[in-house]
Amino acid sequence: MLSRRRLMALALPCLAVPVFTHADWQVNMTRGVTDISESVFNLHMTIFWICVIIGIVVFGVMFWSIFAYRKSKGAKPAQFHESTTVEIIWTIIPFVILIGMAIPATGTLMKMYDTSDSELDIKITGYQWKWRYDYLKDDFGFFSTLATSQDQIYNKDQKGDHYLLEVDEPLVIPVNKKVRFLVTANDVIHSWWVPDLAVKRDAIPGFVNEAWAIVKEPGIYRGQCAELCGKDHGFMPIVVKAVSDQEYQEWVLAKQEQARQEYELKNKQWTLQELVDRGEQVYLKNCAACHQASGEGLPPAFPALKGSAIATGPIENHINTVLHGVSGTAMQAFGPQLSEVDLAAVVTYERNAWGNNKGDMVTPQEIAEKK
Numbered sequence: 159m160l161s162r163r164r165l166m167a168l169a170l171p172c173l174a175v176p177v178f179t180h181a182d183w184q185v186n187m188t189r190g191v192t193d194i195s196e197s198v199f200n201l202h203m204t205i206f207w208i209c210v211i212i213g214i215v216v217f218g219v220m221f222w223s224i225f226a227y228r229k230s231k232g233a234k235p236a237q238f239h240e241s242t243t244v245e246i247i248w249t250i251i252p253f254v255i256l257i258g259m260a261i262p263a264t265g266t267l268m269k270m271y272d273t274s275d276s277e278l279d280i281k282i283t284g285y286q287w288k289w290r291y292d293y294l295k296d297d298f299g300f301f302s303t304l305a306t307s308q309d310q311i312y313n314k315d316q317k318g319d320h321y322l323l324e325v326d327e328p329l330v331i332p333v334n335k336k337v338r339f340l341v342t343a344n345d346v347i348h349s350w351w352v353p354d355l356a357v358k359r360d361a362i363p364g365f366v367n368e369a370w371a372i373v374k375e376p377g378i379y380r381g382q383c384a385e386l387c388g389k390d391h392g393f394m395p396i397v398v399k400a401v402s403d404q405e406y407q408e409w410v411l412a413k414q415e416q417a418r419q420e421y422e423l424k425n426k427q428w429t430l431q432e433l434v435d436r437g438e439q440v441y442l443k444n445c446a447a448c449h450q451a452s453g454e455g456l457p458p459a460f461p462a463l464k465g466s467a468i469a470t471g472p473i474e475n476h477i478n479t480v481l482h483g484v485s486g487t488a489m490q491a492f493g494p495q496l497s498e499v500d501l502a503a504v505v506t507y508e509r510n511a512w513g514n515n516k517g518d519m520v521t522p523q524e525i526a527e528k529k
Contacts, residue, residue: 187199187202187353188353188354190353190354190355190356191354191355191373191374191375191377191379191400192354192355192356192371192372192373192374193269193372193374194266194269194270194355194356194370194371195353195354195355195356197266197269197356198266198270198356201262201263201266204259204262205259205263208255208258208259212255270356270369271368272370273338273368273369273370275336276336276337276338276370277335277336277337278293278295278331278332278335278336278337278338279293279294279295279337279338279340280292280293280294280329280331280337280338280339280340281294281299281340281342282329282339282340282341282342282350282361283342283343283344283361284341284342284343284344284345284346284348284349284350284361284383284387284394285301285343285344285345285490285495286345286346286387286388286389286390286488286490287304287383287387287388287389287390287391287393287394287447288301288302288303288304288394288444289301289302289329289350289394289396290302290344290495291327291329293410293413294340296410296413296414297414298410298413298414298417300327300413301327301495302325302326302327302328302329302396302397303325303326303327303394303443303444304322304324304325304326304393304394304395304447305324305325305326306318306320306321306322306324306393308442308446308451311393320380322392322393322395323380323382323395323397324395324397325395325396325397326443328378328397328398328399329396329397329398329399330398330399330400330401330406330409331371331373331398331399331400331401331406332400332401332402332403332406333373333374333375333376333400333401333402333403334372334373334374334403335372335403336370336371336372337370337371337372337373338368338369338370339357339359339368339369339370339371340366340367340368341359341360341361341366341367341368341369342361342362342363342364342365342366342367343361343362343363344363344494345363345490346363346387346388347360347361347362347363347385347387348360348361348383348385348387348394349361349383349384349385350369350381350383350384350396351381351382351383351384351396352379352380352381352396352398353381354379354380354381354398355371355373355379355381355398356371357369357370357371358384360385361385373398373400375400376400376401376402377399377400378397378398378399378400379397379398379399379400380395380396380397380398381395381396381397381398382394382395382396383395383396388488389448389459389488390447390448393447420497420499423497423499423522424497424498424499424522424523424526425522425523426499426522428499428502428519428521428522430506430510430517430519433502433503433506433507433519433520434503434506434507434510434511436499436500436503436507437500437502437503437504437505437506437507437508438507438511440496440500440503440504440507441504441507441508441511444492444495444496444504445504448460448488449461449462449463452464452512453469453508453511453512454512459488460488463508463512463514464511464512464513464514465512465513465514469508469509469514469516470509470514470516473505473509473518473520476505476508476509477501477505477520477524477525477528478528480492480493480501480504480505481493481501481525481528481529492504493529497522498522498523498525498526498529499522501520501522501525502520502521502522502524502525505520505525506518506519506520
């Protein structure tokens with residue numbers, strides 16, 4: 159049997175491991191990059207130290223009383239039941255403490271909810287499982303979806319530095335301007351949360367919640383949906399990119415031009431192969447999470463498309479399913495989410511992928527007639 163000393167010698171290195179493993183483990187709140195986030199952090203620290211002082215006083219008095227007035231020293235318990243003085247003291251002291259905590263908290267909350275005089279308004283809509291950003295004053299919008307590859311998710315490839323926290327289209331905002339966020343949802347309750355901005359608002363269907371931020375420093379700030387919203391809740395990250403005003407204006411012009419070009423694509427004469435190629439990208443971005451890149455799905459909740467009655471049956475049924483979804487199931491309506499070109503492309507792809515080989519082609523004009 160090992161001696162106690164040998165056991166201790168073996169155990170000490172093991173106890174030291176967590177020290178090195180968690181050397182950069184952050185347990186405090188994020189200080190953030192906005193005035194509001196700074197105020198929230200300072201409020202948090204103020205309340206924290208008040209609680210520390212209360213704990214020290216209360217436990218200090220308790221332990222001192224236990225030690226100084228223990229029975230072995232002959233102490234006799236005092237009798238002060240129904241003492242008006244004691245009751246007044248233990249009522250007034252907590253009341254004063256709560257008032258002292260409420261004053262700075264109220265000031266911070268009032269600033270957080272003051273969305274007036276915004277210079278930029280962005281509507282944020284939560285979908286299962288992605289975000290849509292609409293720039294209300296600039297007349298364009300786009301979806302922001304997870305950019306982490308399926309190979310990383312299923313451990314077929316090495317995970318990147320921003321695993322599950324990277325998107326194909328970040329939300330771009332200018333620095334030093336008040337940006338108002340109008341947060342809602344299309345299907346279930348989501349929550350738009352970016353710790354560096356001190357913004358966390360529930361996205362509720364039929365309601366619009368407001369928040370705002372003035373980002374002081376250019377950079378990329380990441381967040382996540384903070385409300386359990388379904389199967390892929392963990393796969394709808396948020397990326398906010400703060401840039402200079404000049405860079406922002408250039409980006410807006412580029413997005414407006416991109417939207418114009420996308421609109422013009424509706425009238426292009428597409429070939430079958432062009433639609434299949436584009437449809438594959440649309441499918442991987444919007445459909446593969448449920449139906450899998452192989453088209454085999456995750457039955458019974460997410461049926462296979464490979465060889466299915468939808469993808470190989472009447473084309474009208476296929477189009478209607480993609481456009482309007484299936485009531486009572488997880489199949490959502492993609493008609494309001496995708497352009498006519500992308501809708502035509504993804505239907506065409508699904509009817510010609512994974513060995514379905516129907517040879518069918520759906521044009522954007524046909525989709526436009528049915529929307």
